[in-house]
Amino acid sequence: LKLSRQKVTLKDLAKRLNLSVVTVSRALNDHPDVSEATKARVLSMARKLNYHPNSIARSLVQKKTHTIGVIVPEIYHSFFSEVVSGVEEVASQAGYQIILCQSNEDAEKERKNIDTLLSKQVDGILISVAESDRDPQPFRSLRQTGTPFVFFDRYLVGVEAPRVIVDDVEGAQQLVEYLIQLGYQRIAHFAGYPQISIGRDRLVGYQKALAAHYIPVDPHLIIEGGFNERDGVVAMEEILTRGDLPEAIFAVNDPVAIGAYKVCMEKGIRVPEDVALVGFSDIDVSSLLAVPLTTMRQPALQIGQEAARLLIRINEGEEVNPSEEIVLKTELIVRRSCGSAIAWQKRHVKVHEGV
Amino acid sequence: LKLSRQKVTLKDLAKRLNLSVVTVSRALNDHPDVSEATKARVLSMARKLNYHPNSIARSLVQKKTHTIGVIVPEIYHSFFSEVVSGVEEVASQAGYQIILCQSNEDAEKERKNIDTLLSKQVDGILISVAESDRDPQPFRSLRQTGTPFVFFDRYLVGVEAPRVIVDDVEGAQQLVEYLIQLGYQRIAHFAGYPQISIGRDRLVGYQKALAAHYIPVDPHLIIEGGFNERDGVVAMEEILTRGDLPEAIFAVNDPVAIGAYKVCMEKGIRVPEDVALVGFSDIDVSSLLAVPLTTMRQPALQIGQEAARLLIRINEGEEVNPSEEIVLKTELIVRRSCGSAIAWQKRHVKVHEGV
DNA sequence: CTGAAAGCGCTTACAG
């Protein structure tokens, strides 16, 4: 049993066993046409030589790589790493591997990621778009390649493709109506870019909530930016510069809320006494803050699982409507950052206390 | 310009251009032998037909996939997602993609991950071992395949391979000596399994710190377990069951410390007044806890970058010693959870306050 | 049940 550096191939096995490559291949794939005796001999030799099938070669002929590309803005963000965990779980159970790409919120890098994944012949792509995405063209040409793709959480407005999301309008509206019911009137929104689905939809939910309570929308209270902590810092600083603190702030997501929160802590502004604060997503740190964050929970793991399942179904031939939409449930999580919850919560919502 | 479902290949381009496949291939690869005029024609046709080179086919002949496998216990843990982010950054800049696998801390799944990655002909593997790993055999046979692999953060004791780590002994010792200097004597250790490098080394550091101050090691104060939040919960509950709280606890890492912290919060045990608590890693939540956590910072992003660089160097032919070790710097981060820091910090350490 | 032929989409010598 020599330990050669050369990788052992079907040919090597065939030679040693005095069989054809075809038969060895079939034996390894447990093809019914091969005798049990032959299978046993082949398996044993394969083990002895530490044979690893070359799935690259197999992919070339079968035109399936059993690989799916996953593009996230930043894997380091716990929402996305939880989604990816769900994707990996479903994928690996179904015999797929994932190639992980980060766009770093950059449309150009995202386009390159897509090209790379196509070159690698992935069976499909799962993508949550970069905040800087504006141009639907790359997705149109992606569609033309025939490689299926599914959006999760964020999609680019104007691109039709299957997606796994939550009802962002409804979720945002519920959250803001909750603030209104607590007695807040001057509610600011740290909004995301409107070309990105979650930016647009959470803004719409905010507006609908105000409208439902006859509160006029004050455009000065809407500060548009990206989806990351630094954007929350910037927005909060802008609010402070103006010197006119709102009663409450609805941030487009938890990272933005946490950016705002950190600025408040630094400047000695008390949450929720001086300003109430709510986010969206319920990422892991949100419950652990010194002032735990009220937020709308998104089932991140499940989003990843459903997105992977949907993509795999499409890849395995199922006809899926291009506008297929899987909408998962959100859940209002009331914690201390929104203030005055104590009385209200007893009547309406289960309270999740941060520890 | 028809939008065919069939993928366009070199052959298609060649036919349209009245050139051979070879010439088209060379033009696309910017080979010096091809005339500029031809290159221009080829590029333009490639763009027109939305051609994506099949890197699977290329890999088959070149025996390089420009893909590296990354195996982490759980991507959802922020330490690992930060490492992976560093890996992805360096890899993508060097033209490599990453296949991400989770072992879920399970040695058997890890072994399967390795097999899958070998089948996919990855150019190398980056791995932080599962806590349940005991058997070095899978790594020995991995070595025999000739596919390079590099450990990061955690390696399996008894396996020789290049690795990117921190000085865990030194870091743990420094942390525990700091506790001792604060006046604590009965210091418990929530230890990791000793077959995993970080479990062994952080325990050794703990013992060395005690020895340096002539404090006898009390085996009852060492509780062995895994590396996750649930293990911290279990260890803390065991300590409490005994009804004999130590003065301080050194948890093998931040997730374990946070598990212990949550139990304390639930049971009304005050940190640090009733028990001081320190971790290891400085993950993102640690600074955000209501009682921010004192810990030893590991440069996670940099660990990922260095590991990727090292693997790529090996892959590109550089001779690297099998016991090559890249040791990165740790940094003591003093926050409130260790107590009594106020006086001491002024003389010795920079204070990072959680917000 | 086993095998010879052809081919997946490329690249690598080798010729001219």
Place this chain on the structure above:
DNA sequence: CTGAAAGCGCTTACAG
């Protein structure tokens, strides 16, 4: 500067 031949390691018809 361009191309014909061979081959990477497999699988898929087709024969026997």
